[in-house]
Structure formats: structure tokens, C-alpha cells
Amino acid sequence: MKLTKEQLLGFYKTMTTIRAFEMKAAELFAAGQLPGFVHLYAGEEAVATGVCANLEQKDFITSTHRGHGHLIAKGGKIDLMMAELFGRSTGYCKGKGGSMHIADVDLGILGANGIVGAGQPIATGAALACKYKKNGAVVVCFFGDGASNRGTFHESLNMASIWRLPVVYVAENNMWGISNNQKNHMNVADIADRAGAYGIPGVAVDGNDVIAVYEAAAEAIKRARSGDGPSLIECKTWRHRGHFEGDPAIYKDPKEQEAWLKKDPIPRLAAKIIELKYASRAELDKIEADAEAEIEAAVKFAQASPIPSPEDVFTDVYAE
């Protein structure tokens, strides 16, 4: 598959925007400016970017507690996301959800989720709706290696496989369920192998190679859109940070961390772009600087936004 200059530069913009968002969130959290807790996606940007580049606005995703990257890649608005992290009434959820519950149903974002594995049945149901309505839309379900051990995984993939639903399950294997390494929480090396239990395609790809992710997702999404049913894609990656901000990640071997940092998906894509002569280093630097400026503007928007009124606690429980 030949990717165009515009596509690769688009990937670079999305990935650097996610990285800038996450590093700014880390800084703000450390400075005590963000309530609650945040789980950062730094290091895993190639997964959301490569997958969502195949999606249209009418398509749906379900995300996770580590969801900022998915939301940005699906077109989520940076300023509304940042305002939500700050708990402001201009935020995506009017300050009622926070980092773990950002959603934009109009953009097909059915929510980050605070319960590991909970997105899997929700994505399956959204795919049932797409199939029933025959609207040509597909659903992508993002979840982690830890969530692939939930019963939700089994029930969802089984249900989607028997009903041939238009859904792609994307396992982001960053090798850690909080502090528990994959080798201690499952007896297979590749989560993708589990697809065999449902009679659906399963493929493991280098999740730090955005092009590899894009290509695997393109095939699975084409299959889903044409009515041939679900697929499982495992993207092998690594989270640069702890499980949440404040987690010193003492369970990680520093040498392994160092080795993975060298496989950072952003410099890898930069090298590829420069090798193909699609852009110069200076041009890529400009993309990064623009991303950082967009995040700074979002922070200013959030900080200037009103805090919710105490009486807002009572609204939005029920639809009228």
C-alpha cells in the first residue's frame, strides 16, 4: 500500500498533537491544576492514528481510560477535551465526566470508559445498530492487553462473530495491566491468536509503526464495511509513562523502558517522511510547534472557562 505525502504528514500531525496534549496534561497534573487522575497515551500514538485514519465521521469508536489519543485521532475537539480535564463547564461533559469519560456522540465517539473492558459490548451493540440500519458505518473498539482477559472480550467477540457485525477490535498491547506484565497475565504471546476461538481474522502488528497499523486496520475495516464481519488486530506497543500520572512504574525494567523509548513511533515516522523526502526536518518541527501551540491555546481556553455551578449536579441524569 502506497501512502501519500498528505497521509503521512497527516499522521505526523495527529501523533504530535496527541503527544503534545499528553505531555501538557502531565505537566498540568504535576502542577496540581487537574483534579482526579489521568492516564496518558504517550508512546502509543501510532495505534489510534493509524486506525482512525481509516474512519469516517459516521463511524463509531469506543475508547478506554487511556483515551485522549483515540479521541484526538477520531476528530475530538482539543479545547473541549482540555476544558473537561480542568473540570470546566465548557468541557465536553460540562465537568461531569473528566478525562475518563470524554465522549462526542456526534463524532461517533461513544466514550472513554473507566471500566476496563466495558467498551467491548458497547462497540458490539453499536455495530449491531450499524448493521441493522444498513448505513455502511463500522465500529472500532480500542482496549488494552488487560481488557482482553475480561469476560466482556469473549462475549463480545463471540457475539460479533456469529452475527458478522461490522466491528474491528483493536487490542493495544502495551504489555502492562497496571503493574502486571503480559507474561504474568496471559499464557499466549499474541492476543491476536485469540481470534481463532471466534473464527475471525487476527493479526499482530508493530503498534509503534503507524504505517503497519494503518494497513492492518485498512484491511479489517474494509472487511467490516463490506459485511464480512469482525476482526481482531493486536498492536504491540509500550506506554512511556506509568499507569496513571504519579505512578513511578517501579515494575518496569529501566533497560526495557530505554529500548522501547528508542522505538518511539514519532521519530520513526519522522525518519520515514524524511527518507521519502516528503518533508524536511524543519518542516516537521513546524508541525510539532503548531501542535504545541494548539495545545497551549486549548489550555488558555480551559483556564479562562467558567467552573460549573453547584446546582449543575442535578441536571443531565435523565433525558426528558
Next chain:
Amino acid sequence: MKQMTYAEAIRDGMRVEMKRDPNVLLYGEDVGIFGGCFGVTAGLFEEFGPERVIDTPISETAIAGSAVGAAAAGLRPIAEIMFIDFMGVCMDEILNQAAKMRYMFGGKAKLPMVVRTPCGAGMSAAAQHSQSLEAWFTHIPGLKVVMPSTPADGKGLMAAAIRDDNPVIFIEHKQLLAVPGEVPEGEYVVPLGKADVKREGSDVTIIAWSWMVQKALAAAEALAAEGISAEILDPRTLVPLDKEAILKSVGKTNKLVIVHEAVKTGGFGAEIAALVCEEGFDLLDAPIKRVTAPDTPIPFAPVLEGAYLPNEEKIIKAVHDLF
């Protein structure tokens, strides 16, 4: 009006709404050709076909969770959980997803979904197939909880539940399924949150729902013979709760007995008692009485199950204690 059983009336409520709105579909374990474990969905598979009446694998988590996703993506699913006792298997989907998505998303999602599930003892089905767990769901803001006691209410409340833009837990009682009654034909909606006086009276208010309405009506008949006039108030929906109707009835009779089949501790009767104490203490001439199941699991042997269940005699005794 037409004579129908409670099961037929609930089915008719679904059928009318499925004809009215193509976005309504029904799925669950054995709801298709088998017609549902208790026959409530019989004939719908033949009428609406496999795209709208879908048998699922034994996967309560995926049934409830996919209803959340399908509702968020624009359908109005009716999901059946074969016994309310199995709701434990899909409680995250109810508790943390269905009930909370709208609020967590700042009001930007609608989840028009109905989870139908049968409750209740009386058939020696023992501890894992007989419970009345309505109080669980009333304790979760974001859900509505419906418990019809008659065929007409079953049909009308089903229509209201399907048309509602919120997740509704619709609890059908197994002992009522074959009970007949007059039911309006065609479109018929009973609004959620409106209690119904099932029998007027002046001396004591008996609040009961689901199967216990029948027990309370039988008790009222016996009490009338001895000169005590009992008013039977059926809230029909526990969330939203018709507080006004409760306070109005207690204001009339000044005495209150609450009857439910669920166990006593943490039961919804405690919530009603607290409501009356907080907002209607001056209306009471006597302590509030509760007639409930004891705080035990549900036993198997008929004699044990009979001892467990609230019944007419226990209701009459509670009323006598107030006079």
C-alpha cells in the same frame, strides 16, 4: 378492550411499538423461535423476523452491554435477561454504563433501551431463580424501574418504557404471566411515574407492587368483611415514584402498610417509609408496617417457600396491628 393475560399484554405492548417504530428490536436468550423462557415473546419472531427478534448466545454481559451501544447508536433495543437473578452477570453494563453515560457525557447521549426481566418466587425455583431485586436498580440514578401488576399496566407501561429516552428496567412477575384482564387494543401508553389506586379505601393505605398487589387486594377483601376499609395503592413504577399519590393516600387513611416480595433490609419499602416520615409524618396516626420476605435466600421446598413469601394472612395481621 380485549381479554389478555399479563404475558400477552406485555407482548402486545412490544408488538404495537415494534410496528410503530422500526428502530425497536428485541433480543435475548431464547426469545426467538422458542418464544422466551416464559413464552412472553411467543410469535414475535414469526411476525418480525430474525433481524428484529434475535436469539443471543448465553452472554448476559454482551446482551446488556450491546443494548447500551445499540441505543447510543440510534436504536431502541429491548433486551431480555431471562431471570432477574442473572442481572448480576451484567451488572456493570447496567450500573456503570447504561445508568451513567448520559450524566458522565454532560447530557450529550440518549440511551433509549429497555431491559426486560422476570422476577419473583412461588414456583420452587429456589435461590437463584426467584428473587425480587428491584431495590438494586432504584439505588442507581439514571435508571427507571417499572413493575406492572396487571395486564393493562403491563401493556401500557411497556409502551412507555420503549418510548422513553432513558434506560428502563422492566420487571415482569412470573406469577402474574397467566393472569387475565381487560386490556385496551392498539396503541396504549401508561405514563411512567403515575401510581394507580387499585382499590379505594378509607381506613388504611396498603402500598404494594407487582404480584403483591394481588395479595393486598385479597387481604382488603377479607378486611372489608370485618369492617376495615383498605386502600390499595400500586406505584407501578418505583423510579420515577409518584410521591404525591402516596402522601395523598396516607393523608386520607392516616395508616400505612407497605408490602413487597423482596427481602426486608434495604428493600424499597424502607424508602417509601422514609419518604412518608420525612414529608408526611403528621399524616400518620400509627407506626408504618412493612410486610416483606425475611432476610434469607429463597428456599426450595414448597413449605419453606410458602413460609418465606408475604401473603394475605401476613398482610391482614399487619393491618390488625394498627387497629
